[in-house]
Amino acid sequence: MTGPRRRRAPPKPEPEYVPGTLLNWNASKHWDYDGPRPCRYCGFDTQLRDSHGSHAHKVCAEDALAAQAREAAEAYRVRSH
Numbered sequence: 083m084t085g086p087r088r089r090r091a092p093p094k095p096e097p098e099y100v101p102g103t104l105l106n107w108n109a110s111k112h113w114d115y116d117g118p119r120p121c122r123y124c125g126f127d128t129q130l131r132d133s134h135g136s137h138a139h140k141v142c143a144e145d146a147l148a149a150q151a152r153e154a155a156e157a158y159r160v161r162s163h
């Protein structure tokens with residue numbers, strides 16, 4: 083027999099990811115004035131840098147972050163079972 087369990091709140095549906103809204107790369111540190119270099123994700127040249135100073139397109143970095151977030155969420159789901 084299981085005791086009564088009170089749930090804090092029903093799980094909310096996860097917000098849908100809208101590309102282009104995750105990161106704000108307006109700061110000048112995200113722009114490489116020395117010229118384009120290959121993106122660390124797709125290999126095409128870009129003058130943008132990610133927060134680590136590596137060259138990356140904003141959309142590529144956002145895709146990577148979204149994938150990481152998905153994997154993390156899935157890992158938590160597996161563990162909580």
Ligand SMILES: [Zn+2]
Pocket residue numbers: 121122123124125126128138139142
């Ligand atoms: Zn790229």
